[in-house]
Amino acid sequence: MTPVVRKIATLGHPILRTPARTLTREELCATETQSFIDDLIETMRDARGAGLAATQVYVPLSMCAIEVNNNPRYPYKPPIPLTVLVNPVITPLSAETFENFEGCLSVPNLRGRVLRHTEVRVQAWDRHGNTLDFEVRGLSAGTYQHEVDHLHGKIFVDRVFDTNTLCTWEHFERYELARFAEEAKALVARYGA
Numbered sequence: 447m448t449p450v451v452r453k454i455a456t457l458g459h460p461i462l463r464t465p466a467r468t469l470t471r472e473e474l475c476a477t478e479t480q481s482f483i484d485d486l487i488e489t490m491r492d493a494r495g496a497g498l499a500a501t502q503v504y505v506p507l508s509m510c511a512i513e514v515n516n517n518p519r520y521p522y523k524p525p526i527p528l529t530v531l532v533n534p535v536i537t538p539l540s541a542e543t544f545e546n547f548e549g550c551l552s553v554p555n556l557r558g559r560v561l562r563h564t565e566v567r568v569q570a571w572d573r574h575g576n577t578l579d580f581e582v583r584g585l586s587a588g589t590y591q592h593e594v595d596h597l598h599g600k601i602f603v604d605r606v607f608d609t610n611t612l613c614t615w616e617h618f619e620r621y622e623l624a625r626f627a628e629e630a631k632a633l634v635a636r637y638g639a
């Protein structure tokens with residue numbers, strides 16, 4: 447089936463606050479679930495997101511897609527190959543955090559600084575139910591935490607530690623991009639991602 451671009455829920459819609467439920471391998475392997483995953487990827491790419499959680503397209507199942515590849519929304523983000531996570535669990539590997547400047551397809555035209563763990567372990571299934579268990583560091587760790595937060599009904603604005611950092615995309619580019627791109631560069635130099 448040809449993938450379909452789904453509608454993305456925006457802030458205030460209850461689905462974004464609904465914790466996603468985990469899937470069984472049988473549910474995951476069903477044709478309709480596989481076709482939904484294709485839609486999720488198509489919608490993420492169409493909206494130029496770095497990731498998209500199922501709850502963001504009104505499906506309260508524990509799965510998300512992540513992909514970064516020369517993203518104009520996030521020019522400083524190192525690439526992440528297409529990754530589908532099913533029933534993901536994230537565990538911090540240290541107490542260290544960094545300031546990430548985040549935005550979200552479900553929160554149009556707003557960005558802000560959020561604290562994220564610098565090193566995390568990701569345990570999940572891939573889209574076929576195979577076990578994934580890997581570590582992510584640096585800026586990319588922030589992307590994973592943002593997406594998995596969605597599956598717990600959490601949105602980046604909940605984690606903005608200083609509301610003075612909230613800004614529109616236009617003002618991010620005008621007043622914040624240069625400084626944050628330097629911070630991002632230092633993280634990438636240190637952690638390779």
Ligand code: ZN
Nearest residue numbers: 549550551552
């Ligand atoms: Zn988001």
